[in-house]
Amino acid sequence: QVQLMESGGGSVQAGGSLSLSCETSGYRDRFFYMGWFRQAPGKEREAVARISSLGELWYSGSVKGRFIISRDAENTVYLQLNSVKPEDTATYFCAAREFIRVSGWSAEGAEYDFWGQGTQVTVSS
Numbered sequence: 073q074v075q076l077m078e079s080g081g082g083s084v085q086a087g088g089s090l091s092l093s094c095e096t097s098g099y100r101d102r103f104f105y106m107g108w109f110r111q112a113p114g115k116e117r118e119a120v121a122r123i124s125s126l127g128e129l130w131y132s133g134s135v136k137g138r139f140i141i142s143r144d145a146e147n148t149v150y151l152q153l154n155s156v157k158p159e160d161t162a163t164y165f166c167a168a169r170e171f172i173r174v175s176g177w178s179a180e181g182a183e184y185d186f187w188g189q190g191t192q193v194t195v196s197s
Contacts, residue, residue: 074098074186076166081191088195089154094166094188096147105169106149108141109181110162110193117180120164121151124172135160156195163190 080092092108107122121141122130129141140152149166167184177183 074168076168076186076188078164078166078188078191081164081193083194083196084153084156086157086195086197088156089152090156090193092151092153092164092166092191092193094149094151096168096186099147099168099186101170102145103147103168103170103186104172105184106143106147107167107169107181107184108149108151109165109167110160111165111190112159112162115162117165119177119179119181122177123149153193156193158195158197161193161195163192165190 075097076094078094084090102125104125108120109117110120111117120132120135123141123143138155143149166188167181168186169184173183
């Protein structure tokens, strides 16, 4: 059974930094894509960042220049949150997709195959 487990969430003051990690168990190959999503109370889930096994990166406009996604060879994906703002407060989820995708991506991540349970990030002003 494939499981993704996030860690590293917590509380941070605006302008600070936080690091999230997501480890995979139960999957022997390398996911083609791994990504991070977030969902704030009362809002839809939104894509934050994505990284492919070829090193291709994508960031949402709201975090570009502040967040950094990376991954290792063992299906662990990281998200470095810098210069955080109160509007970054949300539950952050990692996700993984097995195979390459040649068409577009939905905002809510329907293209992903596996999801973590989420970790809470709270940014105070």
